[in-house]
Amino acid sequence: ETGVTQSPTHLIKTRGQQVTLRCSSQSGHNTVSWYQQALGQGPQFIFQYYREEENGRGNFPPRFSGLQFPNYSSELNVNALELDDSALYLCASSLVGAPGELFFGEGSRLTVL
């Protein structure tokens, strides 16, 4: 039990639609990161938020965007969904300055048809 919760757990969208995924960080953690994990692959870093500002971004297009709120909860938004966006989306919280351990939620599995 990591204390990180994500919603929804599963969802199905069609190509071109938009989706919002939500994450509640572990208490006291001020940094949230989002990862995309395609089937059979390792997670890939999308972006990180610290104090409500983007603090690093991986190789993902601008249609992937995020928000972090004052209570450290977070959202991942994906516009103009494509079939390749089908994946498990993982949220992870951490404490800036800590040696790097991430606390992951159970993920949101997105299927794009």
Added chain:
Amino acid sequence: SQQGEEDPQALSIQEGENATMNCSYKTSINNLQWYRQNSGRGLVHLILIRSNEREKHSGRLRVTLDTSKKSSSLLITASRAADTASYFCATDAKKSSGDKLTFGTGTRLAVRP
């Protein structure tokens, strides 16, 4: 993109045997971590080894790190059926902060009762 690869991609052993997984990475790192993932769920942190350490133990886990070869190994001793999962190594590049991780492709471990 993936930082590196785990080897083997899949491993099947009998309960009580030891399991060894290897990880290779590409860039200079601050730390290397190992995570476990049960069947498409969230990742759980197992162990972190710093770039100036060569070996670390935690319970039945033993991790080694060879920065000259850019490789690491995870040994699980006296395996149990409950160890069945995918195992990922993750690194943070020396130029980044400690919590933006690049994951490998994973090793799927099956422990037969």
